[in-house]
Amino acid sequence: MIISQRSYAGTLESSDLLVEIMPSEDNSLDIEVTSSVEKQFDDLIRKVVTDTLAELGVTSAVVSVNDKGALDCVIKARVQAAVMRASGAKEIVWGDQ
Template sequence: MHIKQRSYAGTLESSDLLVEVLPSETDTLDIELTSSVEKQFDELILKVITDTLNELGVTVATVVVNDKGALDCVIRARVQAAVMRASGSEEINWSVV
């Protein structure tokens, strides 16, 4: 998917996360993660984010994530929603989700 504009999904409530997706200025995929459980789960959170972006075909974007202890399913849903909004897509391919 091609990222056309800045978008957000999620909240900063406990057990949720706020995902911001915006077009990349460097033509790369950059992920910035801040998490309340970063010391324990940093690598796992990044893997869920990266896997979700790969499944959606996002190769160029800047993704900023502020996590407050969200479960994997919430991370995937928030990343998907932010990417769909940023790309202007209104349909999701459920076979890759």
């Protein structure tokens, strides 16, 4: 999917996260994570975000994640929603289907 505009998904409530995604000016994938549980789970949060973007075919974007202790399934859902909004997609087309 091609990220054509800035979008957001999620909240800053406890056990949720706010995902912001926007087009990359240099066609790279840049992920920034801020988390209340960063010391323990930064690598896992990045992996869930990276894997979800890969499944959706996103190779170029600037992604900012502000996590407040969200579970993996919530992280994945918020990234999916932000990507769909930013790309204008009506349904998800998963990777190699």
